[in-house]
Amino acid sequence: MINMRIDKKQIRQLYYDYRSELVFGLVLSVLTALSFWLAIYIPEDFYNTYIDPSMYLSMAVCCFWCGWLMLRHLDGNILRSSWAGVLFTWGIIEGGMLILKANGVNAVGGTPDDPLYNASVVMGNILAWLLFVYPSQVLRPGWLNWWRVLIQVLPMIALGVADYVCNVNLLPFILLFPLWIFFATCAHIRKYKQWCEDNFSSMDSIDVQWIVRYLIMIVLAGVNFYIVCTCFFPNRLFTQQWFLFFILMYTTEQILFRPNPWQKLLQNSVSEGEDQQADDNQANDVSVQHTALEQWMEQDKPYLNPDFQLMDLRKVLPMNRTYISQFINTEFGCSFYHFVNQYRIDEAKRLMADSPDMKIADVAARSGFSSRTVFSSTFTKIVGVSPSEWSKQQTNNEG
Numbered sequence: 001m002i003n004m005r006i007d008k009k010q011i012r013q014l015y016y017d018y019r020s021e022l023v024f025g026l027v028l029s030v031l032t033a034l035s036f037w038l039a040i041y042i043p044e045d046f047y048n049t050y051i052d053p054s055m056y057l058s059m060a061v062c063c064f065w066c067g068w069l070m071l072r073h074l075d076g077n078i079l080r081s082s083w084a085g086v087l088f089t090w091g092i093i094e095g096g097m098l099i100l101k102a103n104g105v106n107a108v109g110g111t112p113d114d115p116l117y118n119a120s121v122v123m124g125n126i127l128a129w130l131l132f133v134y135p136s137q138v139l140r141p142g143w144l145n146w147w148r149v150l151i152q153v154l155p156m157i158a159l160g161v162a163d164y165v166c167n168v169n170l171l172p173f174i175l176l177f178p179l180w181i182f183f184a185t186c187a188h189i190r191k192y193k194q195w196c197e198d199n200f201s202s203m204d205s206i207d208v209q210w211i212v213r214y215l216i217m218i219v220l221a222g223v224n225f226y227i228v229c230t231c232f233f234p235n236r237l238f239t240q241q242w243f244l245f246f247i248l249m250y251t252t253e254q255i256l257f258r259p260n261p262w263q264k265l266l267q268n269s270v271s272e273g274e275d276q277q278a279d280d281n282q283a284n285d286v287s288v289q290h291t292a293l294e295q296w297m298e299q300d301k302p303y304l305n306p307d308f309q310l311m312d313l314r315k316v317l318p319m320n321r322t323y324i325s326q327f328i329n330t331e332f333g334c335s336f337y338h339f340v341n342q343y344r345i346d347e348a349k350r351l352m353a354d355s356p357d358m359k360i361a362d363v364a365a366r367s368g369f370s371s372r373t374v375f376s377s378t379f380t381k382i383v384g385v386s387p388s389e390w391s392k393q394q395t396n397n398e399g
Helices: 002-040 044-072 078-102 116-131 133-139 146-165 171-176 178-187 189-199 208-230 237-257 261-268 286-300 310-315 321-332 336-354 360-366 372-383 387-398
Strands: none
Touching: 002 208, 002 237, 044 078, 044 237, 078 116, 078 133, 078 237, 116 133, 116 146, 116 171, 116 178, 116 208, 133 178, 133 189, 133 208, 146 171, 178 189, 178 208, 189 208, 189 310, 189 321, 189 336, 208 237, 286 321, 310 321, 321 336, 336 360, 336 372, 336 387, 360 372, 360 387, 372 387
16 A cells, blocks of 8 residues: 555656646647648648648758857857757758759658658658757767767668668668667656756756657657658658657757756866865765754855855865765755755745745745746645645644
8 A cells, every 4th residue: 555655646746747748748749630630631732842842941941040050159068069960960861852852752752662661761760860869968968979879870771771672571670760769868867857956956947847848759750750651641741841840940949048957067166176186175074064064054045046056065065076966965865956945945934934925936036946936846845735825824823
C-alpha cells in the first residue's frame, strides 16, 4: 500500500510539473491530424504547382535568415552557434530538394517501389538527427563532437545503402533508427535538472520544461514523417513541411531569448585558476563552515536576490564549485535550489504572518522569487498548500 501511494504521488507530481507540456502536445497533435485531413482535399495540381515549391522555398529562406540572426547574436553562446549550423545545413538541404523538384525529381518516392524512396527516408532521418543537436548541446555541452556525429550518422547511411544494394528490406530499421538517439536524450533530462538545481536557486529562467516541449515536437515530427513514408496519399508532405517550419521558427525564437544556464554559470564563476584552490580551504572544520553559512543566510539574506547562484556562496565558502555543491548536498541533505527556496518560503511565511493583507505578488517579490507564479508553485510544493490557503489557516488559528 505504501508503494502504491508513493507511485500515485509521483504521478500527480509529474502531471503538475508537465501539464502545460501535455496540453502543448495535445494541441499540436490535433492540429497535425486536421492538417493531414485538409491535405487530402487540396487539389493535387494546385499543390504541386504552387504550394509545394513555395513551402520548400520558404523553408530554405527561413533557415538562412534565422541562421543569420544566430550569427549576429552569438555572444559566445554555444547553443546559438550550434543551432546556426543546424539551420544553414537544413537550408542547404531544402534548397537542394527545391532544385531537384524543379528538375522533375521527387524528393519523396510516390510508392515503396520508387528507387528514391528509401534514400529519401535516410535523408529524412538525417534531418531528424539535426533536430537532436540542440538538446544534445543543452543537456551535455561539448559532448557532441565530429567523432560522435559520425558514430550516430554513418550507421543510418549504411542501412540505407545496404537496403538499396541488397535484396533485403531494412526500411523498418531505418525508420526506427532515430529512436535510440531520442531515448538517450531523454535519459539525460533528469541529470540536467539535477545539475540545474545544484547550481541555481531559480528554475524559471532555466525551464527544464522547455526541453520536454522541444522533445514533444520532435516526437510529433517523427510520427508525421512515418505517416509520410508509409501512407502514399497525395499532398502528404504538406503537414510535415509546415510542422518543421514551426519547429525551426519556434526554437530559433526560444534560443535567442532564453538564457543558456551553462553560459550563465561560467559568466558568474571564478577563473579556472581560482577554482582550483589548494586543499587548505577545503580542509576547514565542516561545522564551522556550516555555521558560517547559516549565519550569512540569516543575517545578509542573499536569497532575496532572484538570481542568487551557487557560486555566490564563495563569499563565505571560498571553495571550488564542485566542493560547494557537495557540501550543500551532504550537510543540508538537499540541492542548492531546495536549500535556498526553503529560506525564501520561510521569509514569505514571516511576511504573510506580519502583514496578512499584503498581496501575494508583493510577498513573492520581497521574498526573492522572480514572479508570483514561481512563488505559488514552489510554496505549494514545499508547504503542501497554496500561499493564500496558508495565510487563511494562520488567520483562523490566531482567531
